[in-house]
Amino acid sequence: MDESPLVIDVIDNGGQWTHREWRMLRYLGVDTQILPNNTPLAELRPVDGLILSGGAARVGLTGELGNCAEYLTLDVPILGICAGHQFMAAHYGGSTAEAPKPEFGAATITLVEGGGAIFEGTPDEQTVWESHNDEVTEAPPGYRITAFSKSCPVQGMENEAGDRFGLQFHPEVNDSEHGAKMFENFVATCKRAQRAR
Numbered sequence: 001m002d003e004s005p006l007v008i009d010v011i012d013n014g015g016q017w018t019h020r021e022w023r024m025l026r027y028l029g030v031d032t033q034i035l036p037n038n039t040p041l042a043e044l045r046p047v048d049g050l051i052l053s054g055g056a057a058r059v060g061l062t063g064e065l066g067n068c069a070e071y072l073t074l075d076v077p078i079l080g081i082c083a084g085h086q087f088m089a090a091h092y093g094g095s096t097a098e099a100p101k102p103e104f105g106a107a108t109i110t111l112v113e114g115g116g117a118i119f120e121g122t123p124d125e126q127t128v129w130e131s132h133n134d135e136v137t138e139a140p141p142g143y144r145i146t147a148f149s150k151s152c153p154v155q156g157m158e159n160e161a162g163d164r165f166g167l168q169f170h171p172e173v174n175d176s177e178h179g180a181k182m183f184e185n186f187v188a189t190c191k192r193a194q195r196a197r
Contacts, residue, residue: 007031008049008190011039013065013083015054016131020172021081024183025051037066041073049077049190052084054131054170077163077189079118082132085166089157092140092164101151103130106175109147109155116146116158118165120185122178128155128169129176135168163193 008030012018018034025032035044037052052068065087072078072091080088086096107130111119136154139145143164147156157166165186171179 004194005031006049006187006191006194007045007047008051008187009044009047010034010051010053011037011066011068011071011084013037013053013055013068013087015082017170017172018053021051021053024172024180025187028183028187030187037068039067041067041070044071044074047074047076048194049079049186050074051186052078052080052087054082054084072164075163077165077186077193079186080164080166081172082168082170083134085157085168086134086136088164088166089136089138089140089143089154092143092159094136094140094143094154094157095138096134097137099133099135099152102133103149103151104132105130107149107151107169109149109169111147111156112145115156116144116165117162117189118156118158118167118182118185119146119178122181127175127177128171128179129173130169132168136166162189165189 010022111124135152139157143157155168171182
């Protein structure tokens with residue numbers, strides 16, 4: 001029996017590269033669309049996963065990301081990127097703050113114990129593209145840190161259930177050398193969850 005097409009939508013929090021996240025998913029053969037973050041939960045089509053995009057400075061800290069809290073009630077894998085990552089961390093009880101050293105441009109991250117599902121098949125040290133004034137300072141209860149950098153303690157995180165992921169950097173930007181693989185890994189996670197339902 002053929003599997004249903006994978007549906008992963010992108011929630012637009014005002015990030016400058018949201019269209020690149022959509023493009024990465026399209027390239028991987030996913031049925032995807034970009035939706036504004038004020039889209040009512042009831043108006044979302046059935047999805048196999050969601051991406052919460054980046055956004056302007058402070059929005060990840062203030063919680064002013066439309067209906068993202070409602071989207072997190074969905075029983076599907078969700079990946080938060082930059083502001084989406086910060087919002088997710090705060091929502092689940094972690095800590096966020098203005099970064100003592102904001103990161104812009106290329107940076108080196110180090111994986112923690114292989115980095116979890118999103119980082120599968122990527123090296124322990126790698127170059128990623130940063131664009132943030134704010135950061136997660138403490139992962140929420142039930143989450144483990146999957147990557148860090150010299151100036152940011154939580155570059156990546158994953159929950160124990162393996163269905164919530166956060167990345168401080170931008171895997172959708174070409175300068176993140178293994179970003180395409182990270183998208184492949186998220187799609188694979190959504191596919192496994194689809195099969196299990």
